[in-house]
Amino acid sequence: MKAIVIDEFGGPATMMQRELPQPVPGDDEVLIRIAYAGVNPIDWKIREGLMAKVFPHQFPITLGWDASGTIVQVGRHVAPSRIGQFVFAYCRQYGTPVGRGTYAEFIALPAAMAVVAPANLHPAQAAAIPLPALTAWQGLHTAGQLVAGETVLITGGAGGVGSMAIQIALHAGARVLTVASLENHAFVLSLGAHAAIDYRGTALADGLRELAPDGVNLLLDCVGGTYLSEGLRYLRPGGRMVTIAGVPDVLLAGELGVTAQRIVATANPAQLQAIADLLAAGTLVPPPLEEMDLADVTAAHAKSKAGHVRGKIVLKVAEQVAVNLADGIAAGRKNS
Structure with a gap:
């Protein structure tokens, strides 16, 4: 799979696109084909090494902490009915080294962390929400x-x-x-x-x-x-x-x-579900978006670091986002 990784801390030039092995979900995990990845200030702070004393890390680091996408594979202890659900998630696992991120085509994470995305959100909007x-x-x-x-x-x-x-x-x-x-x-x-x-x-x-x-x-x-x-x-x-x-x-x-x-936010599926319910009801509305391609990650980081971004920047990862969304929402309604 393609991913944006760093092998050392530093400036934008440390980011490179690389082919990495596609992750295999563990017994209690799901594999998500990522549609969009959110860009947050924490991403460039990690890249620059500013958070090295706050979070343990393991190179190579794939950047990115939140995403939307479709569940394409499940572990042995996860219901097969979850395959096809379109979900969103805050993908940082508390207590584990920073390493596996969402600037990639796939990510494996505990099934409980992946919440069915509200049907009224576009995939780009869903990726902008979790963190x-x-x-x-x-x-x-x-x-x-x-x-x-x-x-x-x-x-x-x-x-x-x-x-x-x-x-x-x-x-x-x-x-x-x-x-x-x-x-x-x-x-x-x-x-x-x-x-x-x-x-x-x-x-x-x-x-x-x-x-x-x-x-x-x-x-x-x-x-x-x-x-x-x-x-x-x-x-x-x-x-x-x-x-x-x-x-x-x-x-x-x-x-x-x-x-x-x-504070630094932690993954909390119950809270994310409550947020999803408020979004579905229209009580909360997603932030304004600036959508960029994954290949434009350097420009995305520059805009984030400069500040004054209204709303959120998201990176488009998947090519067939519309198809994934239609299939995933149908599966989510059926299986949730």
């Missing part, structure tokens, strides 16, 4: 302990995680404020955010002073940088900060009487 939506869900609910009626501030609201977090927080009954560039205010407001604040100059401080004079209950930080310390001052006493983009200043948090933590 961002699970990150948002776990940041707000698992780590953030969001309660209905609370005020939440989401930085980077126009990005893949931020755009899902706005919708998930609204569904939880929160008042949602978000930080985004002026060009993206119409977009984040269309998702239902109660107010959008520009991050430039004094606009953020002035906006928060007006919209949340006593501070916010929860800050979900998707940007990092100065938010890792300064963002703590946006919280009311007893407030919580959850960041996905760096290490927060926990000493300052203690001095201010708030809490701060960093």
Whole structure:
């Protein structure tokens, strides 16, 4: 199978397309023919070695953590009826070395991790969901302990995680404020955010002073940088900060009487199924997409690293996506 791999950490030139053996599913696994792979900031951070001390790794590394595709083979302990299902998944297995990724034609993973994709999503949209939506869900609910009626501030609201977090927080009954560039205010407001604040100059401080004079209950930080310390001052006493983009200043948090933590999303099939149900009902909508070919992975990483991506970049892997989608959705409806 073709795959995009790296043999060492470094710049874009370390990525190369290579033929690798097609994986064989274990007893409790399924083999997925990948239609689309999502591109996330974690991908280029892994490529550059910035996460080497966070995750164990094993070269060659096939990059990519989320995908959509069709189950084409199952292990001995998996129901044969799952063959043909069109699924999406966050494919990083907790506790295992980073090595097997989704920038490839096939991936084998535990059957429970592969959730039938909502029938109302295109394969490209399905691939854009797992990692961002699970990150948002776990940041707000698992780590953030969001309660209905609370005020939440989401930085980077126009990005893949931020755009899902706005919708998930609204569904939880929160008042949602978000930080985004002026060009993206119409977009984040269309998702239902109660107010959008520009991050430039004094606009953020002035906006928060007006919209949340006593501070916010929860800050979900998707940007990092100065938010890792300064963002703590946006919280009311007893407030919580959850960041996905760096290490927060926990000493300052203690001095201010708030809490701060960093999270990295983990695969959770039950949560992904709940997200799938909300997508199927139209309660959540997928982020805007920029679709690129797998061969254009260098450009995709450059755009992701530059920031300010509205929504999500996805890489097209399969050639017969439309056929896979039709067959897979029919099988998913029949077998789920």
